[in-house]
Amino acid sequence: MQFFNKDDVLNAFHYRASTRSYDGTKKISDEDFRYILELGRLSPSSVGSEPWQFLVLQNADIRQKIKPYCWGIPTMETASHLVVILAKKNARYDSPYFAEIMSRRGLESEAKAKALAIYQKFQEQDIAILDSERSLFDWASKQTYIALANMMTGAAMIGVDSCPIEGFDYQKVNEILAKSGLFDPSEWAVSVMVTFGYRDKEIRKKARKDFEEVVKFVE
Numbered sequence: 001m002q003f004f005n006k007d008d009v010l011n012a013f014h015y016r017a018s019t020r021s022y023d024g025t026k027k028i029s030d031e032d033f034r035y036i037l038e039l040g041r042l043s044p045s046s047v048g049s050e051p052w053q054f055l056v057l058q059n060a061d062i063r064q065k066i067k068p069y070c071w072g073i074p075t076m077e078t079a080s081h082l083v084v085i086l087a088k089k090n091a092r093y094d095s096p097y098f099a100e101i102m103s104r105r106g107l108e109s110e111a112k113a114k115a116l117a118i119y120q121k122f123q124e125q126d127i128a129i130l131d132s133e134r135s136l137f138d139w140a141s142k143q144t145y146i147a148l149a150n151m152m153t154g155a156a157m158i159g160v161d162s163c164p165i166e167g168f169d170y171q172k173v174n175e176i177l178a179k180s181g182l183f184d185p186s187e188w189a190v191s192v193m194v195t196f197g198y199r200d201k202e203i204r205k206k207a208r209k210d211f212e213e214v215v216k217f218v219e
């Protein structure tokens with residue numbers, strides 16, 4: 001089944017550009033914003049772990065509090081929406097978090113045990129992420145970037161602009177948001193942020209490496 005023609009999709013990819021200057025008078029409708037969040041929720045994740053939460057940060061005071069810790073040209077006042085994507089801190093195969101994911105799949109206990117044994121080998125040996133809390137968090141964080149990309153591309157498809165933000169002081173931003181009661185810092189931490197809105201001026205055409213430089217066909 002083909003949902004879109006290639007030109008439309010490519011046009012959206014060309015149109016999407018990291019937007020550092022929004023028209024602060026334009027707000028994304030609730031319907032459009034729910035659509036963007038739905039693209040995040042429906043995103044794929046390793047072993048179906050879905051180790052994310054999407055904080056839609058519309059509170060002006062909290063946005064102001066984190067602004068000094070974001071480098072570049074923060075658009076905390078003008079972005080229509082700011083999403084802070086949290087990643088799960090302890091998404092180990094043997095954690096209560098994983099147990100819950102497994103039970104949501106409705107597996108029998110034998111099938112559950114089999115799946116968990118595979119995930120154990122995967123996390124312990126294959127991808128080897130159990131040696132530090134940081135490795136485990138980064139694995140969860142990787143998954144959130146898939147949701148990030150899907151939301152930004154899907155937004156561009158309906159003419160909504162965005163800018164991913166990982167240029168910020170993680171310690172400070174985590175501290176501010178956790179102290180504001182937005183999440184439990186023993187369970188979650190900020191992975192990446194993203195603003196959405198409408199550009200207020202044209203954005204210079206993107207520079208990319210040539211196709212031949214980045215693609216290698218192995219016959």
Ligand SMILES: Cc1cc2nc3c(=O)[nH]c(=O)nc-3n(C[C@H](O)[C@H](O)[C@H](O)COP(=O)(O)O)c2cc1C
Pocket residue numbers: 016017018019020071072073163164165166167168192206
């Ligand atoms: C994961 C990620 C984090 C980024 N963080 C920031 C950021 O903190 N501030 C910023 O202005 N741009 C940020 N960018 C935007 C990049 O600079 C931009 O994607 C790149 O220069 C290519 O330009 P384009 O997005 O317009 O195609 C980020 C991009 C990605 C993918």
